[in-house]
Amino acid sequence: MAKSSSLSGPEQVKSGFVALVGRPNAGKSTLTNALMGSKIAITSNTPQTTRHRLRAVINRDDAQMVLVDTPGLHKPHDALGEELNRSALKALEDTDVVAMLIDATARVGGGDEWVAEHVARAKGAKRILVLTKADIATAEQVDKQLTAAKKLVEFDDVVVLSATKEFNLEGFYEAVFRFLPEGPRWFPADMPTDQPVEVMIAEFIREKILRRTHDEVPHAVGVQVEQIDYVKKTDLTRIWAVIYVERDSQKGIIIGKGGELIKRVGTEARYDLERLLGTKVFLELTVKVKKDWRRDASQIRRFGYGEGL
Ligand SMILES: Nc1nc2c(ncn2[C@@H]2O[C@H](COP(=O)(O)OP(=O)(O)OP(=O)(O)O)[C@@H](O)[C@H]2O)c(=O)[nH]1
Numbered sequence: 001m002a003k004s005s006s007l008s009g010p011e012q013v014k015s016g017f018v019a020l021v022g023r024p025n026a027g028k029s030t031l032t033n034a035l036m037g038s039k040i041a042i043t044s045n046t047p048q049t050t051r052h053r054l055r056a057v058i059n060r061d062d063a064q065m066v067l068v069d070t071p072g073l074h075k076p077h078d079a080l081g082e083e084l085n086r087s088a089l090k091a092l093e094d095t096d097v098v099a100m101l102i103d104a105t106a107r108v109g110g111g112d113e114w115v116a117e118h119v120a121r122a123k124g125a126k127r128i129l130v131l132t133k134a135d136i137a138t139a140e141q142v143d144k145q146l147t148a149a150k151k152l153v154e155f156d157d158v159v160v161l162s163a164t165k166e167f168n169l170e171g172f173y174e175a176v177f178r179f180l181p182e183g184p185r186w187f188p189a190d191m192p193t194d195q196p197v198e199v200m201i202a203e204f205i206r207e208k209i210l211r212r213t214h215d216e217v218p219h220a221v222g223v224q225v226e227q228i229d230y231v232k233k234t235d236l237t238r239i240w241a242v243i244y245v246e247r248d249s250q251k252g253i254i255i256g257k258g259g260e261l262i263k264r265v266g267t268e269a270r271y272d273l274e275r276l277l278g279t280k281v282f283l284e285l286t287v288k289v290k291k292d293w294r295r296d297a298s299q300i301r302r303f304g305y306g307e308g309l
């Protein structure tokens with residue numbers, strides 16, 4: 001049957017959703033940013049960096065690809081972990097393509113098998129195996145990983161890439177493009193993400209803490225933006241945010257000796273925020289204790305983690 005004329009309905013392009021799933025640390029958020037060409041998602045080598053599903057919209061002349069970055073799927077230890085998994089699995093419910101990411105340098109194992117079981121249940125979606133971090137893997141490692149990963153579930157295509165070195169991003173793009181249906185652009189061209197600006201600000205701050213702390217501390221941190229004021233006269237955005245931790249000892253670590261760590265976090269966050277907002281930024285950070293918030297569903301929701309508010 002002939003398609004209706006493009007003179008009447010909206011322009012038809014290749015258009016659809018691509019869920020990026022995988023174990024924590026596989027490189028989902030780094031790939032999201034690399035494909036976007038700008039920072040949308042926070043990244044760090046702490047597992048469970050990403051705490052909510054987020055969309056990043058890539059517009060090209062012939063396509064609109066909506067990437068859905070998700071929290072890493074893992075064995076949960078608390079209410080937060082359960083919420084993160086729930087949020088990630090939801091991305092599989094109604095997607096055109098599922099990209100299952102596997103770190104080329106981390107042995108394929110039970111965690112990947114569990115992810116693959118869920119990928120297999122995403123009915124109607126095309127499946128792409130994405131082997132990440134090819135820049136730090138040997139050819140032998142890549143071969144071994146591919147052989148092991150291909151046994152997990154039947155994939156429709158395979159891409160080996162490096163997000164940090166921007167190697168073969170086009171290969172990923174082409175693989176997805178091939179599987180996208182025709183349709184309208186679902187998002188306006190000037191909307192690169194569905195994340196509200198206060199969420200992005202809180203996340204950018206949290207990223208700096210994740211990158212400067214270790215062990216349990218990064219997991220115990222939650223950030224909330226309390227107020228944002230834009231002063232037109234001086235082109236300055238004033239931001240007040242609270243960093244929550246679970247214990248007094250963690251509060252001491254975040255503040256650091258003589259306030260050194262929090263000062264650094266503030267400086268690093270301000271740099272990113274100025275680029276995000278396109279204005280100068282004044283950032284006031286306070287650290288507070290919210291005991292065991294990761295076990296409390298209502299607190300988790302208040303932070304906007306998992307399925308959010
Ligand atoms: N060498 C190298 N490192 C990478 C690459 N992609 C990601 N990384 C690193 O791997 C770590 C984890 O990356 P993320 O993008 O935060 O991983 P993620 O899958 O989003 O992790 P979660 O949000 O915790 O599920 C970071 O330290 C990245 O810099 C890559 O292509 N090459």
Ligand SMILES: [Mg+2]
Nearest residue numbers: 028029049050
């Ligand atoms: Mg992530």
